[in-house]
Amino acid sequence: MTYLSFPRQHARTQRFTLGAPRAFAVAPDGTRVAFVRSRSGTSREQVLWVLDLPGGTERVAADPAEVLGGAGEELSAAEKARRERSREGSAGIVGFAVDEAVRTAVFALSGRLFTANLAAAPGEGTGGAGSAEGAGEPAAAAGSAPAAGAAGVRELPVPGPVVDPRLSPDGRWVAYACGGALRLVPAGGVGGAGGDRALAEPERPEVAYGVAEFVAAEEMGRSRGFWWAPDSSALLVARVDEAPVQQWWISEPAHPDRAPVQVRYPAAGTPNAEVTLALFDLAGGRTEVEWDRARFPYLAAVHWSAAGPALLLVQSRDQRIQQYLAVDRHSGTTSVLAVEEDQKWLDLFAGSPALTPSGELVRITDEAGARVLKVGEKTLTGPELHLRAVLDAGGDEVLVAASAGEAAAAAEIGEVHVYRVGAAGPVRVSAEPGVHTAVRSGELTVLTSSALDRPGPLTRVLRGAEEAARIGTYTETPSLTARVHLLTAGEHRVPTAVLLPTGWTEADGKLPVLLDPYGGPHGQRVYAAHNPHLVSQWFADQGFAVVVADGRGTPGRSPAWEKAVAGDFAGVSVADQVEVLHALAGSHPLDLNRVAIRGWSYGGYLAALAALRRPDVFHAAVVGAPVTDLRLYDTHYMERYLGDPTVQPAVYEANSLVGDAGLVQAVEPARPMMVIHGLADDNVLVAHSLRLSTALLAAGRPHEVLPLSGVTHMTPQEQVAENLLLLQVDFLKRALAGRPRG
Template sequence: MSESFPRLSARTRRFTLGVPRSFTITPDGGRVVFLRTKSGTDPVTCLWELDTDTHVERLVVDPRALDADEENLPPEERARRERSREAAGGVVAYATDKDVTRASFALSGALYVVDFATGRTRRLDTPGAVIDPRLSPDGGQVAYVTGGALRVQDLGSGADRALATPESETVTYGLAEFIAAEEMSRMRGYWWAPSGDALLVERVDEAPVHVWHIADPANPDRPASAQRYPAAGTPNAVTELFVLGLDGSRVAVPYEEEYLTTAAWDTHALSIVTLTRDQRTMRLFTVDPATGASSLVREDTDPAWVDIVSGVPAHLDDGSLVWVAASEGGNRLFVGDRAVTPPTLQVRAVLDVDHDSVLFSASGDPTEVHLWTWDGHSLLPVSTRSGVFSGRMSGGVGVLTEQSLDAEGVSTTVVRRDGMAVPIPSFAERPGLDLRVSLGRSGRRELATAVVLPSWHEQGSGKLPVLMDPYGGPHAQRVLNRRGAFLESQWFAEQGFAVIVADGRGTPGRGPEFERSVLNDLATPALEDQIDALQGVAEQYPDDLDLTRVAIRGWSFGGFLAALAVLRRPDVFHAAVAGAPVTDWRLYDTCYTERYLGHPDEQPEVYENSSLFADAAKLERPLLLIHGLADDNVVAAHTLRLSSALLAAGRQHSVLPLSGVTHMTPQEVVAENLLLLQVDFLKKSLG
């Protein structure tokens, strides 16, 4: 008997296990280092190497051979993995020296360094559990964080010393704070100098941040976990920067803005990027590491907000700045002061700079993500087929990953300088679903929409109940030309639903104006657009959709949107499953919430309009609330307070608390049964 989709999806971490990822190409293009598990159900990630000349793959590090206990992780590492949505174990992150001769990584809090030439892996002695080890550019030393201190160990002599130690229990050196990791995609807090004799280090003091307590009611003998959570309108952690020399010197790098979005240190400059708390002004500075004095290079402003874009700042060989900014209605690539992409091509990220060439991802059609290069003279498309692409580039060699609706899984190819393509195989499991997905535009705003029908349904043969399956929030997409985006939706369709997935205003790929149209209102546009998409699809499939039976499900922002739908528009939506919903935006974090809604003390009415509590008395449809009690991102208080408001209003609803479960729901049994319970609830609710 074959394994059910819910069980297989849970065991394979939604079919991500066995997929190659985290690529590093040597400067000469001769080798590619990457991570991959040994099978599609093996959760232990290994480090691999591919010789691009011989096409021979080699297993470099197998954590099982090192007898590393993956369950014994320091709490800082568990938090880092939660922020990065890391579902696997083993070597989930690594760092190399400049020439990729060595790699450093942490396993169960222990520090390891592997030499690629010999294949020898060494465990290094450290005074405590290790977080985020990074090799110096010459590979002779490794820096790491332990107990909030930033330390450096010499690989030759074994000498190990602290460059900075925390002055109190609320201080750390070298770690990204919660907001940087959760909302800015910055997972690091220190950067080596190219010369290897100093580091730029972030000091974080969480003392001003309010303390929340996350309890485990299922285990009352365990004390609640104290967490400093910067909710909207409350203080953030205080961040500072220092250049710490290996000679013991310490130079402060002052900046005035609330947020440090990123930093970069290459042979051209030490650069830092800052963002004001209202996120309307982003500044790029170069810093003199000897004095800490900074010079303003660029300032970008926007009446709504300035986007944080990964991969910048960077520099070409001649020192020209590589940057991305909104200009003339588009998110555009800048080289120096010149925009080198048209406003119609929405640049998403800079992936690599290889001497005088820039590799970046961009969209013309929001459902597709393509690769392009700028070679100093012209724009050249790298990906030519329909789909979603990403990649790396170094030494004239590229790594190309491709996904589409036409093929299962992720295809990874190394493209050599001579044009030969060398595949890196994926070991991911096959989902075993016959996808029936149609991408198109629907509604008055021509929203990107996917219609997912049961594989057995004959069009026009009868009307199906409808399941809206959105995320719906800003800066995230569901409707993309790749099979992996619709596996769960297809499984729900096989249970007898016509599933609609729609990306409304705020989602990327259609330009700054479309993204910023959710300013000061996270509720109305999101809900209007789901209704608009539903009505548009109903016009396209008049004989297949039963609009008297429409349900909606979602997680996180999607959970908020699902609850919002049945509360405010019961005439359209007849049942909802809201997983880990944000119910009161005052309970969500500063950076994300204030970007869209401003400061709650300055415009409380904006927060009221986007809250669900005032609508509690309106509930007349079945609503299932699901929440992990260990969630430290959208805390369980969101669901519990909404449930209390519904109870006070005398409104019947269901709550499913998940003991010990975080925002990711990584546990296999939980992930499997959550799908089954949702289907059961929706079928009963819709009759």
């Protein structure tokens, strides 16, 4: 067996995520769970599986290699963009949708449309031929055929490339986006007048139906653009008009023969896409949905279940006020169910809003300084919990994910648990310390758990409170073990992880320090789980004391903690890293004469800030894909924290990096930086790093620039991901080599 270095293993396994089961769909009758999982810890190709209950037997429902007959997968530009927004680096069946009974799945592969019979036993045959018409399975019909070599899988011959196909709840129809249109096809592939047709078509090239605009997919957590009515008789469809959005161009300098790619990017202070909604019946009838779009232009979330009308969550552009709306499906008018306001901003949460079976509104909101769960007018949790997501609202109790509240945060550092919340309050579902999430339907709950003392996830299927089965994982075992010490540090009790070289003893003395944060909104790094700390441990094993600190602005602590960065990314984020560093120096072997910092995205921004603004503390920085000129980042993110740059330009200037490069430090010399950026990044454009480098050069400041040809904001390419780690270590050792030891 060929030995792989940790950097190569980490890259080849996509951070040890390949081979782990995910994207669970649970049958409400408790007979099966569908999910995707690659066949090994190094295979990128995701396969659709089914776990049959009560026996707990796993079987393949759709294998991309068989479905495509061994042909390679081809991705459309639209599908590549969807995967970039969701940070999806694997291949094959990366996502699927099901009918209400979870008897049939639908998915896109190479831009083609397929259905898979989830209820069939192995060897039962293809599709749903001979099944009852109302059973929710696609019936065999003219115009559809089994995919070669894939029993139970059927291709529907439709125009492509297909994006985001979704089954109607009754399983009879498939809606999908294609070329700006929303199209509809019978799940059985019936040809003729009842066959594939456009339900909504774009009036001009800048318009698209049934897809999420950039800021919705990148910042709001809304990747969808259409939703089925619970009775399968209509769809709620978003229309996105990008004409107002400014045009930018992304080129590939390594390939001068290729034309630049045009992108519509809504930078802070510039126009957004115009988003509207309409109700379409299956015959093509259209009813516009009405709300005060001038006041609430952001469509943040949509929920439509059998418990009641469609719900909308809409936000003002400054995100300080939002409304929960109910849609009248006959007239398209909306009524206000709840209003929320905040002087800083309002956050969005997965699974919120929703409706209970009795029709009560379920939402996560900030109340009396805590992040709580509300059902109707009742507040069901208090400051003992910090709510993270609504996982399911379909039972007698709401299933949620939550961290410990502020008072107990130090006792459960980095932990996230699953709770059932009813009238009597929360009851914890996950028992062991760690990070947990869940999917539930009927009496089945799929609980996925990670812990500090073991690599990889453990996935259990619970029937009620009892374990009914386990879903296997094929993830590779890492070639090193993360030895993590979790604690809180400094005056602000910052959640922190410290990692020392394997085998270090006190006789080895003090170590050069590497801070390894993300340090900003939506980016928790300090988790009570093993695998998130593997890269930090590898850096530690290269001879560093590695410190990972989740300062103010990061999630999981309290609303006040997250909102402490309002208007002041730069000051708060850097101050908390310095505070943690100095607080640990008395109890850990930290050589404060040799301190470096590394990070990616917000972490890259923070690393550059630290080196430029506190050269008395930080002596080198690895700056990955940083946002340097904050006016070049998108509206929904940047305006939430810093306001409108056309109204508050001074705030943007105070928090941006490009003006810092010319600062003259009277005592400390300029600190060396390695600046890394993917040239194909359409989220944080390479312009950020180029502007920083230009300013550094003009100021005579030492730095290295590592441009990554063909790389986006992710770095899924194996050799690139491996060598990035090796080059960073080489730079850090060179940068700190001349420093006197403390």
